Amino acid sequence: MAATMLTRTDVLVTAEDLTSVRHEVESTPAGLVGFAEVMSDGSVRRLPPELSKIIDKALRALAINGSVTVATLPDELTSNTAADVLGVSRPTLLKLARDGEVDSFSVGTHTRFKRDIILAFKAKREADRRESFAELQELEDQLDGLA
Template structure:
């Protein structure tokens, strides 16, 4: 490791590929850190999901991990939220997403964008759950 950069040798990439291959049918994976004395520390679900993505990228041969800056452009924010840039700007105009102007450019705080992303994901899950309930009701009526 040099300046936070990890150089990956082919052997490590091969190990990651084998691990991904062996676990691809297992569904959700949770990680734990195991000390030499056998004591275990569970890894939070979000961190486990992140590690799975890193392993899959490494197995494919390329992975890049970076942190997000404190402020984002509208293009990057739209990509993170999963909407078009015009839709993101509509959310800003409607006051659903705080933003500030820097000259003629709009900047958004990363934490606000990530909060919106989480809210939208929760809303999608709730809608899917409601659809499942309706489906179960219709199945019961048949």
């Protein structure tokens, strides 16, 4: 069996490019819903919604972080990969699984996670953080009003 070689292509952007990306993202806070490409013959072809969504996410990540990685995730994730996706340590993820906060399954002696479960868990955690932050801001505003 031949080994699969992963290749990486870096796309570097200038500071001016990044400024343009940030301007475009700021001017469309709800997100872009469609992209089109102009063909060499001048005709315009609208990109499929799935592809437009990927491009929009990549541009938003680039605007926020200054860099972006586009990759695929398999349906089943190792504990290391799932922990990386969640931004937690492997022991923390395994504790979450033991406590029933995130579903997992075993393959032999190894713990595995479904990609969709991990992504949904991540989205819920992010939504909970935003809600908590909004509550803190509201409390701060109330305290400022008392001063």
